[in-house]
Amino acid sequence: MGRMQDQTPNRITFSLDATDGKARTGVISTPRGDIRTPAFMPVGTAATVKAMMPESVAATGADILLGNTYHLMLRPTAERIDRLGGLHKFMNWDKPILTDSGGFQVMSLAGLRKLTEKGVTFKSHIDGSKHELTPERSMEIQRLLGSDIVMCFDECPALPADRDRIADSMRLSMRWAARSKEAFGDRPDHALFGIMQGGLERDFREESAEALKEIGFDGYAVGGLAVGEGQAAMFDCLDFAPGFLPKDKPRYLMGVGKPDDIVGAVKRGIDMMDCVLPSRSGRTGQVFTRHGVLNIKNARHQDDPRPLDENCTCPACRNYSRAYLHHVFRAQEMISGMLLTWHNLHYFQEIMQGMRDAIATQSFAEWEAAFHAGRARGDIDPL
Ligand SMILES: [Zn+2]
Numbered sequence: 001m002g003r004m005q006d007q008t009p010n011r012i013t014f015s016l017d018a019t020d021g022k023a024r025t026g027v028i029s030t031p032r033g034d035i036r037t038p039a040f041m042p043v044g045t046a047a048t049v050k051a052m053m054p055e056s057v058a059a060t061g062a063d064i065l066l067g068n069t070y071h072l073m074l075r076p077t078a079e080r081i082d083r084l085g086g087l088h089k090f091m092n093w094d095k096p097i098l099t100d101s102g103g104f105q106v107m108s109l110a111g112l113r114k115l116t117e118k119g120v121t122f123k124s125h126i127d128g129s130k131h132e133l134t135p136e137r138s139m140e141i142q143r144l145l146g147s148d149i150v151m152c153f154d155e156c157p158a159l160p161a162d163r164d165r166i167a168d169s170m171r172l173s174m175r176w177a178a179r180s181k182e183a184f185g186d187r188p189d190h191a192l193f194g195i196m197q198g199g200l201e202r203d204f205r206e207e208s209a210e211a212l213k214e215i216g217f218d219g220y221a222v223g224g225l226a227v228g229e230g231q232a233a234m235f236d237c238l239d240f241a242p243g244f245l246p247k248d249k250p251r252y253l254m255g256v257g258k259p260d261d262i263v264g265a266v267k268r269g270i271d272m273m274d275c276v277l278p279s280r281s282g283r284t285g286q287v288f289t290r291h292g293v294l295n296i297k298n299a300r301h302q303d304d305p306r307p308l309d310e311n312c313t314c315p316a317c318r319n320y321s322r323a324y325l326h327h328v329f330r331a332q333e334m335i336s337g338m339l340l341t342w343h344n345l346h347y348f349q350e351i352m353q354g355m356r357d358a359i360a361t362q363s364f365a366e367w368e369a370a371f372h373a374g375r376a377r378g379d380i381d382p383l
Helices: 003-007 054-059 069-074 078-083 087-091 103-107 135-145 163-184 202-215 231-238 259-267 277-284 315-319 322-330 334-360 364-376
Strands: 013-020 023-030 033-037 039-041 065-067 097-099 113-115 120-123 130-133 149-151 191-196 219-222 251-253 272-274 286-289 292-295
Touching: 013 334, 023 334, 033 039, 033 334, 039 334, 069 078, 069 103, 069 130, 069 135, 078 135, 087 097, 097 135, 103 120, 130 135, 135 149, 135 163, 163 191, 163 202, 191 202, 231 259, 259 334, 259 364, 277 286, 277 334, 286 334, 315 334, 322 334, 334 364
Parallel strands: 039 272, 065 097, 097 149, 149 191, 191 219, 219 251, 251 272
Antiparallel strands: 013 023, 023 033, 113 120, 120 130, 286 292
């Protein structure tokens, strides 16, 4: 073993370095590099963060990205990616990757899926072919992809749902969590995260957390939120749900969100998040800045020589005017999606860095006040 190898951790660990109120900052160490928390994970659905080169994604400050089991199992298939050396090599991203379990996306195929105790059978949205996902198959696919952080296979009901439906679904997910752990096996250089369910119900969230802790995971996700309940209801749930989880493991809020959702979640004790919003919005001309949300196709930008944000150091802001970005968006030039996605991802990572620094220096409340004041200043387009 050379000296370099001795310095590379061969297992995944989490160190919680500082807290400020309920907000936390720390580092998840992995053999593929450190993940600074709180962390925002860009979404690379089909083995690419749309409109971005992998080195550009890294340049925005992302330590980890998310891949989708559902999409990759259908095309190009996990077996093909495995034969080609795994997802990191396939997509040229050598930092950590977290993969979802496929559960959430399969569940949203209403009418095309059948749910049993064993798992879910469904028809591909691409060609109608029939597939099965079970806890065991999801673990196999995520292992073939080479995912560093693997998610348990779970079921997530859409909200609102009645209490019986939420309880039945949560208990099924807990049985699947035990099967996921068993199938994952002993892989200390990879992590398996359990997923808490239970809707907005405090008693079910606690029951779910207890069941997951009994099984034992490397990290814990808060699932089943950001599914239509609205920000106020989500924050109400986050006021108690993370407190049921172990303090010494990372906590991941799945599928969130807008900048103010992210800040509110970190304030309530969340360490990791993912969302398609910055990349998807970049392609539709929606721009997030310190001062609010711009719609670059708005005519008020067509003669404006200023950058999107004069303080931003991303390539879109350093080198291009709002007038140019307006023009290439209206002309449907590809550089529009590239530059606006880069800016949005850069801005989201800047928020994360700001929160990490603020928590480390016990100034999260001041940082949060400045964040909200900047947005209230109002460089905002009607959408
Ligand atoms: Zn920028």
